[in-house]
Each structure stands twice: as structure tokens, then as C-alpha cells.
Amino acid sequence: MNPRGPNEIRPVYLDDISSSVDESTGREDGLLDCGVIPSNCLPCLAATVPSVEKRTSLSSSPSSARKKSVHKLSFKWKDGHPNASILSSKMQLQRPIAGSQVPFCPVDKTVLDSWSHVEPKTFRVRAENYMRDKKKEHAPNYAAYYPFGVDVFLSQRKIDHIARFVELPVVSSSGELPSILVVNVQVPLYPAAFFQGEIDGEGMNVVLYFKLSDGYSKELSSQFQDNMRRILDDEIEKVKGFPVDTLVPFRERLKILGRVVNVEDLQLSAPERKLMHAYNEKPVLSRPQHEFYQGENYFEIDLDMHRFSYISRKGFEAFQDRLKNCILDVGLTIQASL
Template identity: 55%
Template sequence: MGACVSRPKGWAMGLSKKKKNGGHRQKRIIRRRVSSSNKSTNPQHQGSMDSAWFDCTSVMDSERGDEEFYSVYDDVVSLNGSESALQRTREGGGDESDRMQGLAVVQNNCLPCIPSSSPPAVENKLSFRKRLGPSRLSFKWREGHAAAAAAAPADPTLVSPRAVVRRPIAGSTIPYCPMGKRMADCWSPLEPNTFKVRGKNYLRDKKKELAPNCAAYYPFGVDIFLSQRKIDHIARFVELPVVNVDGDVPSILVVNVQIPLYPISMFQSEHDGEGMNLVMYFKLSESYSKDLPSHFRDSLTKFINDEVERVRGFPVDTIAPFRERLKILGRIVNMDELSKLNLNTAERKLMNACNEKPVLSRPQHEFYLGENYFEIDLDLHRFSYVSRKGIESFHERMKLSILDFGLTIQGNKAEELPEHILCCVRLDELDYNNRYHLGT
């Protein structure tokens, strides 16, 4: 390939002054020839640069720190292995043939041509990178990045300088503990009949009863992931098991509870930031069609298919999504143990008032339907200020608490009662510290 480096005036004259100026003068001459590539205006060589030297992945590689910066000069030396002759030229040693060979290394390897509109050579490598932009030069990668580039996809938007992390297996971060045993930082299955729900005659007597001892979904794993921003549709980033169950509803239910970890402010305009994702995985009951009544199965089908219903109101009726009936059931099992801690009066009243009190998840929820799963995202970032303050004060007490969590679909008509449990699980003294960061 022909030379694309222009020759400034007096370039040969500088070579004839070896004895007078010494090695330092020769070193500056070589570097000036490298920077003189900015002045190349030959359109033929400019076109060859676009096809041979344009490196789309250097955009991602430029995110590394200055200590990993590799100059263009190093790339040129590494192209044909003629470093020894060039090194002798830089040091001012060697004969005339060595110096000419060293210059030929720089010239014949055709430094990357910079358009004439680009700024002149700069004083340091940091400003050089900022002015020219990473996409115009091909920087040298470390050995690890070269191996990753070979296996990377062709699409440059999918290339990342960070190592590609394999998707975590669902339920791999929190261990399982059999029901009846006490072990910290684990999860356990829970009997559905431990929750109180609307009974058969609730519309007349307003009394709640223990739920039937059958649920639509049963737990098989729990995860906690930390993230700088809340993660929606988290099922995309985990490896779910393959479950083949024929039916009208998905075989896997994923519940993603998004909990904020940043300080809460009353006048907060953005409801996002650092937090944790408490993810619970449930599998469809094998006796789903046998144990659950038809009215609950019909309600679940409407819920998943996002159907709407007419709601009586004043002065006119309204149309509401069926998913707005989703109701959260939660309670602290070891309330007496936590009461012995150093709780102030407001915290104690808040915990007693909210314990075992069901709450509709609307409108702080989102739903995602996959190939064989259905995901429910409960966004606690958008809860009221009082609720978020209570969650903030509960962060450090979470590793001392035994929590029972459940979901149900609220029954508003006599033919939709009694309510049944959609899913439930027990969380024993979970510790979110030092957990896996997902999506960062």
C-alpha cells in the first residue's frame, strides 16, 4: 500500500544533521512525521482508510481510562514487527540504513489518515482523543478484548468492552429452606390458608375468612438483584426453567418487587434510582384445574388477557381494566421480636397499622406476558411518601424480619367469592447487602 503520510519541507535535511543535533532531534522528527498524517488530502488513500482502518468497536473501547490508552504510534510499530530498527532510529543510534528503515516503517504502514478538516496535532493523548473522536482511529486492544471481539456479534451496537455476563439462573441467589425450619437469608413455601381473604358472604357481613388451602401458583425460587436504576421486565435477564404445561394461563409467574434504596424526599420529582429487585418465581399448580373453582379460573384468565369491565359509579359507569383488582397480602410474622428493637413511636404505629392489611397494587404496577411466563412488576418507587418512608426505615430491619407475601384477585361480586390465593411465599430474614448487580 502506498504512503499516505505527507512529507514536510526539510525532512531530509533533518536527517543530515545527526552529529549536530543528536538523538533527541531525530526523535522529534519521527513524531512530527506521525502527526503529519493529519495533512493527507489524497482522496484515493482517504477511501482506503475508510475500508481498512475504520474500527466501529473503538467507540466502545474508548470508555476505558487513560491508563489503558494506546497511541497510534504503538499501533504502527506493531504492524510489521520492525520495532528494532525504529527503536535504534529513535535513540539516535545505528547507521544511515537503520534510520531510513525506521522511517520506512512509519511511512509504508500507512498511518490512519485524518480528514483535512480535523484539528492539528495536540499536546497530550487525552485531548487528542476528545478532539478526533474514538471512531476515526483504530486503537490497540488488550489480549482479553481481542478474544472477546472474535466472539462478539457483528452489530456494533451490541459490542461492549465489559465481559459478557451469563444470565443468572432464576432462584440462584437465595437458598431454599423447608417449612418449619428457621434459617436466615432464605425462602420457604407457605400454606395459602394462613391468609385471610373475603369469604363467601363478605358482601353481607363484611367478614374475612381463612383462604382455601390451594393456590394457583407455588414458589420455586427467590432472587435479590441490586441495580442503579429500577429494572422493568426482569424476566428478560434471567434464565427461567422450561415448563410445559397445557392450559389457558402461563406456566410460570414472576413477581418483581422494585424497592428503592435511595433517601426519600417529599418533593421528589423522579421516582427512580438505586434500588433492589426482590424477584419471586412461581410455577403453575399441577392440580390447577382440579382444585380451583371455575369463577377464580375465569378471573385469572381475564386478568392475564388484560380484559376490561364496566364498574358502576356516580354519576356514570366507568370502564376499568380487570388487572386493577390485583391485591397485595403481606404481614410480618415475628412482630413481637421487632417490637423489642429500638423503634420510635411513629415506626411502631406504622408497622402495627400496615401489618396484614391488604392493599390494591394499582396504579403502581406493570405487566409483561412472555412465551411461557407472566410477570408482575410492583413499583414501590411510586408509592406515597408515607409508605416510602416506612420502607426506608425498614431496610436494615429486613434482615431481622420474617415476611409472608401473597397475591390475590379481589372479588367484587357474589359469584366471585370466596377469594383464592394467586401465589404466596415466606421470606426469612433476607439480607440485600453484597448482592449481585444486574444491568450495571
């Protein structure tokens, strides 16, 4: 990702990453080739600062200071790597550039282990009268935020508020909504335990970066813009219930849209196909496995799969080996009502 101006963000292409990897081959501070994305070297991040912090705290440092700051990160090599070594966590290393790990691929091409833009209209959402007729319709073909990069990091423990450890681009602010949205999907890589109930351990952090649409104020309805602000401000709303109404965070309306595009290529068994047919493209509320963080000109959403139920974790484990062959479409939306 090469910011060429205050508002210009260019996705990283495969050639950019290949040349970067070639130049760093043999260096002491190389990165980890974990085999999850074979064409890429993935860093193993180990934050030396506590992961538990005030979730809505704002950074008070100016952009110039933030750009020059460094964090303590440690990297390790997979066993058998010719340059196998463990670097001291006390070494000061520059933060990786956001979106520099996974290459961008245009929609009309096929590149393994890459990401592409997905048109918003390909997702189906609740229609205006859904509560009455349960009908869905294709979403409008515009969005509040559009992707500009993807990273995958390994970590010995899950990393919260991962935006602290990457170099985000400098983008001019609209003044109303954050210019950058960071979505950190925390994926466990250790076996799910029924009785122990572990919710932390070795895993991947799949990080998606989005830039605020230049035309959001004209394209998006005033209601949607208001809902965005209510999520940012962590407002509380009253939800009707029996026997009494309940006060819940407005952020519980956040919804994940996801689907596996190439189901037929995965060679699923009959029971697996049945499960895929039942749950593929089925939106889910991210609550309660989500956390939110704000920083200078960005907003981060952490989706914590470590905290998924035992059944969900076991289902993901069974599917994990096929993950590298999947084409996944992912989006986020705000549910109209709870």
C-alpha cells in the first residue's frame, strides 16, 4: 500500500510483495512463513503492552508523532527455516505497513491467497417490510467503507486493538466519521476444549482495512449515517421485551455478512453439504464476541472467534483444512432493529 497523497491509497499487488520478500531474504529480521498463505511471509506479532485497556480511549498524539513511533514486536521462524531464530522482544522494530501482507487481485483475474473487491449489491439484506413479510432484497450498490488492504498475522495470544501495531495511511478526516475502519478477525489455531473453555491462545489475526467512501454523505441514507454515529458513540437503546423492556448497547446491531462462493470446489461430504446449505450466506450478529476501539482517525472492530461456542469452534476446526481453498465474501452491516 503506497499512499501517494492525503486521500490516495493504492492496494498492494502480488509483484509488490514478491519484490519486498526477495529483498529481505536472508535478513536477520525476516518474517514467518507459516504455510497458511504459501505465497507470502507472515509475521508473528507479540505485543509487549497489555491487551486490556479502555476500549474507547482516543490517542492524543499528533499524526506526525504517531507516524514515527515504534512498538516492541517479536518475530519467530517456523521450525526448519534456514534462518530460524527468535528475535528479542526488546528490539525496536518499525510497525508493518497496513495491508502489505496479502496481495490485491482484480475481480477479472484469479490469484491464490489474495483479496478482491466485492460489490455491495451481491449481499442480500432485510427489505423494508421484513418484519411483516420476511422478505430480503439485494443491498444498494454502495457502502460507507470500501476495502484497501488485508493482512494476516500470527500471534501466540490473540491481539486486541491491532491497529496500534501497524502503520495506517494518513487520510484526511471528514470530521464526522473515522476515515479508516479496521476489522480484526481473531481466529484460534488450537483445539477447542469442551470443559476447559479456553478463550485465548495461538491464532491468526485476519485484518481488513477500509477507507471511508468519498460520497458517503450523498449516497447513504440519513438513518444509516445516524446509526453509524450511534455505534461510534456506544449509545444505549431500549428494546421492548416481556415482561420488561431491556437496555442494550446499540453496537449489538452489528451484523456479519459472509458466504463461501465456491462450495462445489470443496469436495464436501453429504452431512457437510447439508450444513453448508443451511448456514452459508446466513447473516449473524457479532454480539457478544466483539470489542471496539477508537484511535486517531480510525475505528476498530475485533471479532473474537476464540470466544465462539464449543460447537461452533469444532465446526470451524473440521473446515479449517479447506479454508485455503475457499473463496469467501465478507461484509458488515447494521441491523435495522433487534
